[in-house]
Amino acid sequence: MSRAISPETRINLERTSALLINDNPQGLDILSSIVQGFGLKEQIKSASPDDARGVIKRRSVDMVLVECASAAESCDFVRWMRREGPKTSAYTPVIILTGHASEGFVAKSRDCGASFIVTKPLTPMVLLQRILWLTKDQREWVECETYVGPDRRVRNYGPPLGMAGRRAGDLSAHVGVALEPNMDQSDIDMLLKPQRVAL
Amino acid sequence: MTAASDNARMFKVRPTLADQIRLPGGKKVGEAVAAADAALDDQRASAVEGLHLGVERLEALCRERSEGGFASIYPLAANLAGTAGFFETGPFYRAVYSLCELTEKLGAAGRRDWSSVDVHVRSLRLILTTGFDDGPEAKAMLDGLSSLVRRVEAAP
Secondary structure (H helix, E strand, O other), X not given: OOOOOOOOOEEOOOOOEEEEEEOOHHHHHHHHHHHHHOXXXXXXXXXXXXXXXXXXXXXXXXXXXXXXXXXXXXXXXXXXXXXXXXXXXXXXXXXXXXXXXXXXXXXXXXXXXXXXXEEOOOOHHHHHHHHHHHHXXXXXXXXOOOOEEEOOOOOOOOOOOOOOOOOOOOOOOOOOOOOOOOOOHHHXXXXXXXXXXXX | OOHHHHOOEEXXXXXXXXXXXXXXXXXXXXXXXXXXXHHHHHHHHHHXXXXXXXXXXXXXXXXXXXXXXXXXXXHHHHHHHHHHOOOOOOHHHHHHHHHHHHHHHHHHHOOOOHHHHHHHHHHHHHHHHOOOXXXXXXXXXXXXXXXXXXXXXXXX
């Protein structure tokens, strides 16, 4: 996830619209400057989640960055966007930023359906890496009674050994007991050996 | 297995962002980061001014020690951490983070401990006065703040 990106990689955010939400006006200005540096031409700034709800009801955006002093407000906004907001914005990537990442906050942010939580201190490079990671996000979308958002498992290694998975598509990592005797080395060699084929 | 997980729907979603970023034009990552760093540098002076104002407000709350004032400390400290976290403020960020931890824990326990808050605010003022100096004195001060938070956490 934190793999370095080559400075030579070309990116184009000129047609990307971002909704920036921060209840601290100074923080909002700083975030806006950074995002403008990345090349985003269209940003909508909201001073509160309530204001942002109004924006989301009127139009769709390509990305949302949210930071509120109260963790609950950031999480409530994301939960609303995922469940009650217009369908056009339900799947929009959302990054929650925070200056104070207490354990409770991280758990709440993960469970509200945010795509990513970025904790400070942070540099523009880190923020850009996270945005670029979202463009390659391979996680499936999950919708159930208790959760709506990207799969919270960033890496899916299947259910723990010896346990049945909770999802229909889960496969156990346990390979079980061999049903046939091991192959001879000569059999393996034959499989790998290039053979002339008559066409 | 819960009923909720039985009814879970899973499917692939491709964000518009994924296609936009590959469009011709744009800029190199190095250029984008350099432009953002430069924009951040331009904001630094006003951000530091904002940190001074924030600490002044915390000092005023500590002087008043009003009933409602205590609840204002966490959001104020969180905003300061939010601003400081964009810049190299070393001990300031760590001290204000400690104040967030302290007030969050006190709030969860339904307690008020103005003395511990006061120590944090004085430390913030000292860090601002010394220009965010990250020397051994700052480390000793931060160790002291951490032990204060641990003490609050351990209190019945």
